[in-house]
Amino acid sequence: MNIKNQAMITTLGYIVLVGLTVATYQIGETQNHSLEISLLVFAIAILKGAMISEQFMQLGFVKGIWRWPILIWLMLLSSAIYIAFTA
Amino acid sequence: MAELLVFGLFFVSYAVTRIDNIELFEFYQQNLDRRSALWNTLALITSSYFVVQAVLAVKRLQQRQAFIFMLLALLMGLVFMIIKTFEFAHHIDQGITLSTNTFYMFYLSMAFFHYLHVALGMVILAVLANNIRKGCYINQDHNGLESGASYWHMVDLVWIILFPLVYLM
Numbered sequence: 001m002n003i004k005n006q007a008m009i010t011t012l013g014y015i016v017l018v019g020l021t022v023a024t025y026q027i028g029e030t031q032n033h034s035l036e037i038s039l040l041v042f043a044i045a046i047l048k049g050a051m052i053s054e055q056f057m058q059l060g061f062v063k064g065i066w067r068w069p070i071l072i073w074l075m076l077l078s079s080a081i082y083i084a085f086t087a
Numbered sequence: 088m089a090e091l092l093v094f095g096l097f098f099v100s101y102a103v104t105r106i107d108n109i110e111l112f113e114f115y116q117q118n119l120d121r122r123s124a125l126w127n128t129l130a131l132i133t134s135s136y137f138v139v140q141a142v143l144a145v146k147r148l149q150q151r152q153a154f155i156f157m158l159l160a161l162l163m164g165l166v167f168m169i170i171k172t173f174e175f176a177h178h179i180d181q182g183i184t185l186s187t188n189t190f191y192m193f194y195l196s197m198a199f200f201h202y203l204h205v206a207l208g209m210v211i212l213a214v215l216a217n218n219i220r221k222g223c224y225i226n227q228d229h230n231g232l233e234s235g236a237s238y239w240h241m242v243d244l245v246w247i248i249l250f251p252l253v254y255l256m
Contacts, residue, residue, distance in 0.1 A: 007143050014136040018129060025125045028255030033113065038256040045251045052244045056135050057237055058142075070244070073091050077098060077248065084102035085256070 006061070013055040020044050038085060046078045090204065094245045097200070098252055101193045108189055115190040116254065123174055124254045127167050128246060131205075134163030135243040138212070138236045145224045145232060153224075157216035160239070164209045171202055194253055201245055208242045211235045 024044050027037060053070040054060030060067065105112045137160035144153035178195070185192050215235045218224060224232050 003143050003146050007140065010136065010139045010143070014132065017132050017136075021125070021128050021132060024251055024255065025121065025128075028121065028251065041251045041255050045248055048247050049244050052135065052240055052247065056139050056240045056243070058139070069088055070091070073088075073095060077095050080099045081102050081252070084099065084106060087106055 006058070010055055013051050017048055017051060020048055035085060039082065042078065042081060042085075046074050049074045090241060091245070094197075094201075094248075097193070097197050098248060101197065101252065104189060104193065111188060112190050115188065115194075119194070119254050120174055120177070121254050123170050124250050127170050128250050130163045130166040130170070131243045131246050134160045134167070135240050137163065138239050141215075141219070142229070142232060142236050145219060145229060148225065150219055150222060150225065154216060154219045157212060157219055161209060161212050161216065164205060164212065164239075167205055168202070168209070171198070171205075175199070175202075197249055197253065201242070201249060204242050204245070208239045211238055 024041050027041055027044075030037065050071060053074070057070070059070065137156045141153045141156035141160065144150075144156055175198075178191075183191055183195075185195050212235065215232055218231070
């Protein structure tokens with residue numbers, strides 16, 4: 001992928017990240033703090049983390065093992081948090 | 088990766104400790120300034136975005152543009168640090184310390200540990216900006232620039248997890 005396209009994809013990713021951040025804040029501000037809401041908020045955070053890894057760190061454009069460590073970290077973390085919140 | 092593992096252990100410990108202290112954690116979460124945390128999140132995401140643009144500008148051989156993007160990234164990092172410093176100062180004014188209760192022990196430890204990483208990240212960004220200004224990345228060797236940028240994105244990534252876990256959930 002050429003640099004111009006990477007810049008455009010990053011800009012789109014940035015706009016999505018800002019939108020998801022504001023949405024997360026709005027959801028968190030609701031008085032309804034059910035387990036489902038908490039897990040939804042965290043799922044959005046994990047998605048944002050994956051976007052940081054794939055687009056900002058540009059690991060989505062990398063072939064081989066370097067793409068995976070951060071995504072695996074996010075998966076392990078989300079599993080542990082899910083277990084802790086639903087235990 | 089070492090930093091991510093340490094923060095990962097912090098996050099999991101926080102979540103596991105919360106199981107037996109849900110009421111305490113939820114009560115003291117309400118004392119945190121969520122609006123400041125929102126602005127901090129937006130500042131770090133914006134800063135990360137400027138760092139990506141700086142790296143891409145270097146690859147396009149647009150050194151001046153890259154330098155400006157790096158300065159903007161530094162500015163956003165500074166915004167984060169100022170907001171967070173006021174937040175810490177507010178807690179200190181309230182007499183809140185690590186030993187106030189379990190929630191604050193975790194919150195202050197994680198937030199301050201992250202704060203130190205932001206401070207170090209800003210030093211790295213300043214060095215990168217200076218190197219760009221001096222034209223150090225004009226040849227094809229961008230490894231130092233990309234490593235520094237990745238560190239800053241890692242700092243952003245950790246905050247993106249910390250923000251909902253401690254402030255919103």
